[in-house]
Amino acid sequence: MSLPRRSVCLLPLASARAWGAGTEIAPLRIGWSDYPPFQHGTAGEPPQGLDVDLLEMLARASGERLQWMRRPWARQMADVARGELDLVPGATPSPDRLVFGDFTQPYRQERVALLALAGEPQALRGLSDLKGRAVRIGAIRGVAFPAAVRRALEDPELARLVVPLHANDLTLSALRSRRVDYVIDDPSTMNWRVAREPGAAVQVVLELAVSPVHLLVGRPLLAQRPTLIQRLNQGLQAARRQPEWAHVLARYPGY
CATH class of the missing domain: 3.40.190.10 (Periplasmic binding protein-like II)
Known part of the structure; x- marks a missing residue:
């Protein structure tokens, strides 16, 4: 079946509007x-x-x-x-x-850190120090951490401590409600929330990576x-x- 001449002429224009150059892209x-x-x-x-x-x-x-x-x-x-x-x-x-x-x-760049409520005793040299402890580590579902952090969390003893958090805005509330003991997040976003949501302060326990x-x-x-x-x-x-x-x-x- 052949197309009318006008339709044939319009095909390149339609393509340009989809993926072409200039303002039509x-x-x-x-x-x-x-x-x-x-x-x-x-x-x-x-x-x-x-x-x-x-x-x-x-x-x-x-x-x-x-x-x-x-x-x-x-x-x-x-x-x-x-x-x-x-x-x-x-x-x-x-x-x-x-x-x-x-x-x-x-x-x-983005910082990746382990955070906890301020004022509680913390003495960690690395994530591996949490193995064997009765703690929960919140992490945002779907996040890909830098390779070194990802490898550490693949350790079965650490992996079972991780609690998935289903949205970015749950990290602070999960800490303050003590649903988790730690979260892994960028301190910048945590500090932004702390400054705007009254309640307990948060501190960086471990700097994990700059990614x-x-x-x-x-x-x-x-x-x-x-x-x-x-x-x-x-x-x-x-x-x-x-x-x-x-x-x-x-x-x-x-x-």
């Missing part, structure tokens, strides 16, 4: 969750935070647009694998994630745009050369 669907100061906001409003500011700069320098879509952290990975999201910010590489996505160059984080790009999108990671990496380098990049980091002490 489709926005990249990127997940965000309640993870201050990196990503935070209220339902129905655009998100704010360090990741949002940096990645909007990266996108502009790459000639891309971002469509921010709120998702729980664990769901973001599943949605990328299904092609329902294109990007996940603040992602740490891990072997299982390479099955459904690939990573840009890192765009910032680079990346944009995870889903393989369904890369199958259609195989040079996208190169394009985003070039945009990242261009964005870092702009004075505004340093200005953004200055608004978030420690980064």
Whole structure:
């Protein structure tokens, strides 16, 4: 069956609107969750935070647009694998994630620490000191830790102490309610919550790692745009050369 001449002429235009150059390019669907100061906001409003500011700069320098879509952290990975999201910010590489996505160059650093309520006696040299103790370690479900932390938690004696927390905003409440004795998290997000939610203070017990984080790009999108990671990496380098990049980091002490 042949198509009318007008329909044939419109096919390249439709393709360009989906994946073409310039202003017609489709926005990249990127997940965000309640993870201050990196990503935070209220339902129905655009998100704010360090990741949002940096990645909007990266996108502009790459000639891309971002469509921010709120998702729980664990769901973001599943949605990328299904092609329902294109990007996940603040992602740490891990072997299982390479099955459904690939990573840009890192765009910032993230601290990983063991935290507990302040004022309680703590004398730990490493996570292995917790083996054999009647304690619970909260960890956000779906998080990939840096390799050294991941290997430590694979020890069966430690693995059975881990309590999955189903959202980023549960780390502080789990500690204060004593559902867990420790949590593994970035101290920046914990301190942000402590400053805004009255109650017991929290302290860093062990600094576990400083880890680079990346944009995870889903393989369904890369199958259609195989040079996208190169394009985003070039945009990242261009964005870092702009004075505004340093200005953004200055608004978030420690980064």
